[in-house]
Amino acid sequence: MSQHLLGQLRDELDVLDAKHLIRRRRTVETPSAPALRVDGRDLLAFCSNDYLGLAAHPAIIAALQEGASLYGVGSGASHLISGHSRAHAVLEERLAEFMSPYMEHARALYFCTGYMANLAVITALAGKDAAVFSEALNHASLIDGVRLSRAAVKVFPHRDYAALEQMLQESNANTKVVVTDSVFSMDGNIADLPALLALCERHDAWLMVDDAHGFGVLGTNGRGVLEHFNLRSPNLVYMGTLGKAAGVGGAFVAAHTTVIEWLVQKARPYIYTTAAPPALAHALLTSLDIISGAEGQQRRNNLQQLIASFRQGLRLPSWELMPSDTAIQPVVIGDNAVMLQVAANLLEQGIWVGAIRPPTVPAGSARLRITLSASHTREQVTQLVHALNELEAASNEAAKDEATSNGLAEAP
Template structure:
């Protein structure tokens, strides 16, 4: 059948470039030590930065939520699916983010991907709007900009001066600057203070996707806004809840009028079944941990692990960009060598993914190491020794 043959040619072309993606099946809970495809593995690939995905208190809260509210919501939020747990979580997370956004309100969505689609498609619904997108933004932000009716202009990675030129030249009725806070493949931070200053000067929105910062950055885990001590009504903040928060979904925090606009206009929110309320119930416990003494202790331990990896690695050919976040890339270059490195580590019981184009630029294929507060220093030492040996053995 020619239709199938055409698909198979596409798959062969992907394989010829060393870009075939493969899934592995985890048989135990998300944690550093897992059983994967029948093998015991030490994992450095999850975004469970605070080690909350298997936290006993959160598991108990999820079980309690299921007993209270059942397994599913049954409908979209605007029909009958908006439960008490959803409302409580939105109230609590809005209060948590209140120091950074005046008159804040929050909205809970099923995933971070949907949250980004919702924000950009709603704020950018006017053809006279313009979205200014950071060059290394996550795919969900790129797709959100495509879904919007607004024009799109891309500015170079971290280039505040370039962005200012674009904003100064804009004749759009609504200007929207959008950026990741922590870039998922490099672990570096966006220059948010400079970006916010520009948005306030030119009357633009600043949409911040803090997927990899919420729960991790800031004294109280409020993310990049707390890290940089930012507060402004120009901010529209997206926090992901399936990474450091350990559960699932995402929230948008912004001025109450912005959130009401999303309720009325954001198609990814309006036209989908609400997430199970048990998840929102569990997230109340997760939020308490993030903002409490245990969350602070976990962030301190995570910082120690990041420092330990930094001192233990002794790379000569491969490169490790400076990163103070749990995302610690080891840039190798070619796709084949990156895949061979990941395979070698896997053979040693170390689960570290190889990331290749188009997720990252050509010739920057890498090992993406992610650290969790559930790792130990011995875990990190084992990984560093294996990488050092592996690099030394590659011709």
């Protein structure tokens, strides 16, 4: 390989490193849980999306083992060849039934990942003659789906529905698709879905909702943001992730049966890929049982109590705890280097949190992305709160000392 080409990559990596933007992987040696063994160390983790604590649930593990015994390990082919297992079919039927209170003539389609599901929906619904209206803070998978669709694209500011309405009014596209996250993954706030749906119905547009961080968590029965707002409309196309609150893997799209049939016929990320292992679909049946039952309700209630305890305990005059009622609780620090140092200090105390920097978030808004799980204890959350309060206070004192030494402030 050309040393010139390798040199170009090394130079670019050096630039990222200088900006404190290099990402590094850690190796987890134990099942997903608040207490983890990571690179040989015992850590308390607040960075998983396992919101209900189902990823290592004994009943789901047993169901996965049973699924492997029944269906083997791999699917062997794409869904439209020979890879569509009875396990996939039963799961899709259950998901459609589960979402039917908020869908007319509901049908569901199972995908290997949420990323693939988003690419599939947007590219199938919005061709080059369509117009897509995308929320400014949408997930990368939605953004990539919009790019691949070849549709005309308008990006509306975060939760600015007046701007969106003007864009819809000015568009003469025959097909209009509004695309949004439900719970924004880096901010933790929730889109105003009732306002968005009203606009879509008024302007005869599809509303494609990525509920990756809402399915299983929001709503009395865990049916996500549609249950949270009690929404029902044929204009809705709903994507729910099954590797977060559901604890296993993959994703599904639920919509009117005509929409799902269109995806089966036209969605390239569905047609041209090997189907997910049937054992995963079999295990997800047990996940749905837990999510929709009394145990799921108890886990959601516990999660809400932990969120309230976390927010009430923090005292951060110079950092910003973003407004969020969800399991995602971001603390914005601002500077990349300062935020990384705070994350490193937490790690020294045995606490692992997500360290988020640009381009995932805007420049100057580097943050700790803290995620809570129903499996955390009140004591573990209190430990995190105390550590954050102490680090913020120490950071303020260090900033004052630096300002004093530079002659920017008088010494007390």
